[in-house]
Amino acid sequence: MPSEEQILEVRGVDKRYGGVHALRNVNWSVRAGEVHGLVGENGAGKSTLIKMISGAETPDRGAVLIHGQPIVLGDTQSALAAGVSPVYQEPELFADLSVAENIFLGREETRMGRVDWTSQQKTVERLLSRLKLDPEIMHSRVGDLPVGEQQLVSIAKAFAVDVRLLILDEPSAILTNTEIERLFDIIRGLRDEGIGVIYISHRLDELGRITDRITVMRDGSVIGTYATEEMSPAKIAQAMVGDKFEIADRSDRRSAATDDVVLEVSSLAQGKRLDNVSFQLHRGEIVGVYGLIGSGTTELARVLFGVTPPDGGDIRVKGELVRIRSPRSAMRLGLAMLPRNRKLQGVFQPKSLAFNVSASHLPFFSRLGIFDDRHERRTTGDLIRRLGIKAPGPSTPVGALSGGNQQKVVMGRQLVEVPDILLAEEPTQGVDVGAKSEIHQLILDHAAEGHSAIVFSTDLDEIRFLADRILVMRHGEISAELNGDVSAVTLLSAASGELESEGAR
Numbered sequence: 021m022p023s024e025e026q027i028l029e030v031r032g033v034d035k036r037y038g039g040v041h042a043l044r045n046v047n048w049s050v051r052a053g054e055v056h057g058l059v060g061e062n063g064a065g066k067s068t069l070i071k072m073i074s075g076a077e078t079p080d081r082g083a084v085l086i087h088g089q090p091i092v093l094g095d096t097q098s099a100l101a102a103g104v105s106p107v108y109q110e111p112e113l114f115a116d117l118s119v120a121e122n123i124f125l126g127r128e129e130t131r132m133g134r135v136d137w138t139s140q141q142k143t144v145e146r147l148l149s150r151l152k153l154d155p156e157i158m159h160s161r162v163g164d165l166p167v168g169e170q171q172l173v174s175i176a177k178a179f180a181v182d183v184r185l186l187i188l189d190e191p192s193a194i195l196t197n198t199e200i201e202r203l204f205d206i207i208r209g210l211r212d213e214g215i216g217v218i219y220i221s222h223r224l225d226e227l228g229r230i231t232d233r234i235t236v237m238r239d240g241s242v243i244g245t246y247a248t249e250e251m252s253p254a255k256i257a258q259a260m261v262g263d264k265f266e267i268a269d270r271s272d273r274r275s276a277a278t279d280d281v282v283l284e285v286s287s288l289a290q291g292k293r294l295d296n297v298s299f300q301l302h303r304g305e306i307v308g309v310y311g312l313i314g315s316g317t318t319e320l321a322r323v324l325f326g327v328t329p330p331d332g333g334d335i336r337v338k339g340e341l342v343r344i345r346s347p348r349s350a351m352r353l354g355l356a357m358l359p360r361n362r363k364l365q366g367v368f369q370p371k372s373l374a375f376n377v378s379a380s381h382l383p384f385f386s387r388l389g390i391f392d393d394r395h396e397r398r399t400t401g402d403l404i405r406r407l408g409i410k411a412p413g414p415s416t417p418v419g420a421l422s423g424g425n426q427q428k429v430v431m432g433r434q435l436v437e438v439p440d441i442l443l444a445e446e447p448t449q450g451v452d453v454g455a456k457s458e459i460h461q462l463i464l465d466h467a468a469e470g471h472s473a474i475v476f477s478t479d480l481d482e483i484r485f486l487a488d489r490i491l492v493m494r495h496g497e498i499s500a501e502l503n504g505d506v507s508a509v510t511l512l513s514a515a516s517g518e519l520e521s522e523g524a525r
Contacts, residue, residue, distance in 0.1 A: 103184030115163030308487030
């Protein structure tokens with residue numbers, strides 16, 4: 021049983037990012053020898069809280085104490101020295117370096133000014149044995165290891181310092197069931213050693229098997245901390261969504277779906293991330309795709325837009341069997357993609373709005389092989405007015421715009437040639453309420469005009485408001501098909517595999 025000694029105390033931590041109140045007077049604690057689950061919807065404040073504890077962010081006010089001693093906020097080295105070690109979902113390792121080099125990178129053991137390789141190897145051997153890994157892999161290139169072993173190497177790296185509090189952020193999202201069991205065995209061993217473990221997961225079924233207590237966050241606040249045995253997955257889901265338990269307000273939502281099939285996917289497979297995915301999309305329909313981290317939603321979007329080739333299965337567009345080998349071939353077939361990460365995948369920050377709008381449509385803006393600048397400026401000006409983009413004009417650098425306006429620029433580019441099928445990944449992630457409403461309306465208008473859309477989103481309100489149907493993905497498969505007016509609790513429970521979903525088939 022965990023002791024009553026508190027390894028971690030969070031006192032009155034508050035944080036704002038502009039108009040977003042990310043953390044609201046958070047008070048929280050983790051005991052020695054405890055596995056403490058931390059759950060909440062995307063945007064609930066979990067990631068921000070973890071960044072405060074690990075020193076990656078500075079709160080506006082409040083304090084973080086380890087064993088009763090305050091750490092220097094906004095200083096990762098201070099957090100590490102106090103024994104706080106975070107391990108994130110995707111292993112933060114250098115693929116071309118060896119396991120031993122990764123574990124000690126930036127904190128090498130030295131002797132007389134030189135790296136003491138003999139001492140380091142002994143330490144690595146001890147760490148790998150502790151995690152039930154073959155010590156011989158210390159010389160292996162990390163990129164050659166299975167992803168499950170890479171995750172364990174990340175934990176070994178965390179233990180290269182004197183760990184008192186281990187933070188595991190969605191550790192099982194990329195692991196197989198066998199690897200998850202191995203991870204759980206390791207976590208139980210850490211608990212027996214008196215180490216505190218923060219376990220962040222959207223997989224509600226895991227929490228009852230590995231945690232002692234569960235804290236639920238919502239809208240930047242701690243809703244409550246509960247003994248694990250008191251909380252069923254349904255109770256956790258309801259605490260996470262709060263008032264969203266009820267059906268989203270769809271009073272102004274009118275479906276434009278017809279019986280005409282514009283996209284048919286049959287037995288689609290890709291590596292270990294997609295397996296036997298089949299569904300149809302109708303003209304005028306908005307299909308939502310919902311799944312937790314690692315469920316395969318991103319991989320499905322990438323395959324449909326030709327970013328990643330499938331290993332098997334068929335795709336038919338308007339009844340014709342097609343091979344989508346690249347984004348360019350997808351665009352020729354009438355598909356367009358609104359990417360998840362607009363800064364890395366969506367916009368050229370230093371370039372103008374006009375450049376960003378025309379970048380994917382050079383033939384459209386050319387006449388007899390000559391680029392038509394006036395056509396580009398005129399089209400961009402029309403998009404600025406139609407989408408309500410707050411910018412002086414087409415020559416404004418995109419980097420000077422707010423996040424919401426940048427997202428509308430990316431959306432506008434997809435609509436230049438009016439695609440038959442719009443693929444939208446997290447279309448309103450990181451934008452304000454006003455921009456969110458406008459982007460939703462653009463998607464609804466696109467469907468109302470006789471086109472179709474697939475919205476990949478982890479926002480429960482968004483996907484229930486927009487979608488005519490919702491496909492729930494789990495472990496690379498479509499595990500349920502739900503009506504758009506499903507309750508948030510049912511949707512979340514279906515994604516975590518806990519309930520027989522109402523309306524599923």
